[in-house]
Amino acid sequence: MTKKNAGYHAFLVGAGILLSRIMGLVRQRVFSHFFGLSDIADAFSSALRIPNFLQNLFGEGVLSASFIPVYARLLAEGRDEEADRVAGAVGAILALSVSVIVLVGMAATPYLLWAIAPGYTGAKRELTILLVRILFPGTGVLVCSAWCLGILNSHRKFFLSYSAPVVWNLAMIAAMIVFRHSHLDRLAVYLAWGTVAGCLLQFLIQVPPVLRVTHGLRLRPDAGNVHVRTVIRNFGSVAVSRGVVQISAYVDQALSTLLGPGVMAAMTTAATINMLPVSLFGMAVSAAELPAMAGAVGDEDASAVAKALRERLDRGLRQIAFFIVPSAMAFFAFGDVVTAALYQTGKFTHAHSVFVWSIIAGSGVGLLATTLGRLYSSTYYALRDTRTPLRYALVRLVLTTLLGVFCVFALPPWFGIAPRWGAAGLTASAGIAGWVEYMLLRRGMNARIGVTGLPFGLMARLWGAATIAAAVGGGVKWALGRGHPVWLALWVLGGYGVVYFALTFALRIQESRALLGKVARKLGRR
Template identity: 65%
Template sequence: MTKEAGRGHALLVGAGILCSRLFGLVRQRVFSHYFGLSDAADIFSAALRVPNFLQNLFGEGVLSASFIPVYARLLAQHKQEEADRLAGAIFAILALIISVIVAVGVLATPYLLWLIAPGYTGEKRELTILIVRILFPGTGILVWSAWCLGILNSHHKFFLSYAAPVIWNVSMIATMLLFRHLDANRLIVYLAWGTVLGCLLQFLVQLGPVLKLVPNLRLRLDTKSLHVKQVGGSFTNVVIGRGVVQISAFVDQAIATLLGSGAIAGMTTASSINLLPVSLFGMAISASELPTLSRMAGDHVDEEVAAKLSTRLNNGLERIAFFIVPSAMAFFALGNVIVAALYQSGAFTAKDSYYVWAILAGSGVGLLASTFGRLYSSTYYAMRDTRTPLRFALVRLAFTAVLGLASALIMPKALGISMQWGAVGLTASAGVAGWIEFHLLRRGMNKKLGATGIPLSLMAKLWTAAGVAACAAGVVEHYLPAAGPIVTAVFVLATYGVIYFAVTFMLRIRTCTDVVGKLLRRVGLR
């Protein structure tokens, strides 16, 4: 697999994710318009996180790390029938596990809520329990969507699997528009059912193409197969690792429920923006590289293979940094412009925009670390090492809990500010924990492959370019005549993007010159 092919695959993943995230932003804008940062918004945001634990625990990241390396290796060896049997066995096993967990989860929801939303009481708690119970089966279906993604990605069919969530977002948007005349508490109940419908449609839209790629699919609980055991061995470690990450997120959520009305909704709104660059660049590159890295790693990593993996990893890190550094700078310096343009409408006020900006700036602290960490983890998984990322995820959990409690519950009191602002400390402290995890991942990988990472000189150039661009955009924002949030964002962010690309091009940053070169060739100027 050539570098150009790898970039092409990353582009397809990025295009699919972009479609999905754009519709996700539209969904969040409609949601914010009707709910703002109200109690109803808190309820739905918290409820959606509970069953999403199931999706994240058994879904895309876990299956990608455990299933794709084995399945893709069988395809590379032209063992189609064995690959098909593996796919069928994994689906059957997942169906059994998920069915049991969903049933138990629906029954145990009241007890789960004491753990993840201790600040919710009375009617707010009861309504959250109802929404969680409605959502549980739908998010179980999303695990099957992740199985489809594993099949499609292994066959280098990247676009559909990452664009499929568009239909999930459309279902939610349509539900809110159709039942907008209802009061907020009744509307979120209908929205929960619309979410479940979207989950089913997302799975079905991928199923047809998958069945064509797996012509000999048989759903059998074959736990004795060597390949199934290989997936299972990795699966267990990755599930625990993902579980640790999800527990970390739930620790933050549990703390946020103690910070007053609007904290959970504000963090969810900020997350919808924060996840855009993470998904477009971190996830896109990591997901597209995993099948290729798995083929390169093979069954044994010698010095020659290690050198190839190191080169591939470093190239991916450079591409990630080129886009994530300006994203983080934009969150710090221009977050108010971004949030207002996306969500300031209806019940979502200018005051809400500044609050979400502060949370978004906090999330920018760990943005680069989390995206780098995804690619490092994918490299570990390609080498069939799932234990190392697990150990470091446990370290991250410990730091997240300790720093989160201190930042959210102690710092606001010490500074004499509203407890609601503890949400900013939560996102920033999670970022610090992310940097610790990334450092450990890189140090461990360096022992396996030799020196990896990005030169400090390149990082200095990227941050300088982003800083210059932010200053120019700030000047435009200051002198721009009064206009609506969207018009302001168009001029300010356009200035930011153009200046960043211009400075990085003058500094001869390789990723920038490659992008500009491709654009010039497309329009026939080179």
């Protein structure tokens, strides 16, 4: 795949993710309007994340890393019939496995809640159990949706699979609007059923294009096929690796339930903002590069393979850093502005925006490391190495747990602040652990394919431009004072973005000149 095609595919992934994330922000805004940072908001946020463990363990990231390298390689070799058999076998095995896990999960929900949300008691705990049991089957359907994504991505059909979550968000929004006059606890139940309907819709809209590109797909659990065994073997390693990351997230969730009412809902609200740049830039580049990297690894010349991987990896790292550096700076400087513009309505107040800002600022610590680490992990997966990322993920888990416990139980009393502010320490500690994992991933990859990474000069220019732009945006914020949240965000973030792009263009940063050049050419043609 050429550099131009790689950029186009990354654009399609980014466009699909952008649409789904915009709808996700709209859905969270509607949710915040009705629920604010209440106990019921905590219950639904926790309930949604518990079965999502299944999706994250078996879904998009794991399935892509284990299935796409094998499936895409068969397609690259022109072995379409064999590729279809592998896809059908993997789909059948996945559906059977997930069905069993969903049933077990629904039965074991009360016990899971003791581990995941130990701070919930009484009616709050009972509501969370009910919501989890409703949501579990829908999450199982989302895992099957991830299987569709793996097939479509391997056929370079990126847009639909990444924009499909739009219908999931629409179903949730519709449920809240239709039943808006219900009592909040009942509204949460209706929202859970709307979520399940959205999961089913997200899967169904991907089925027709999957059937078109596979030509006679049959769901048969053929575990004897050598390629299927390879997928299963890789799947196990990647699932454990992803499971470690998810355990880290659930440790944070369990700790947050001990910090008081509204903290879990605030963590979820902050996560929707934090994941926007990660999804748009980290996932877009990684998802577009993985099939191409996997197709190139089969070449006979090892030095040529290493060179190709280095070039693709370095190019992807530069693209990610160009957008993530200003995103992290915006989290530090303007997290309150962003949160207020997106969610300050109804029961979600300015005080809530400030609290969520503290959590977002903490997540900014590791934002760059998290997104760069995704691309390095994809490179390992393209090399059929799923164990190395697992080892480094274990290191991250241990660090995140130790630092998280320290931030929750030691830092607030130390500084004489309310326990709820320990939530910012949770996200910051995860960021520090993310940097350690990223450095380990980079060092290991450099030992295999040669030196990769971002030049110091480039990073100095990016951070310098972002800092100056933040100072300008801060001046605009100070001059305007407390205006309407949306208009304030447009002026502050607009000024910040204009200055950042202007400075990076003046500093001759390749990505800035390429992007602004494309915009100029399109405007010129019009």
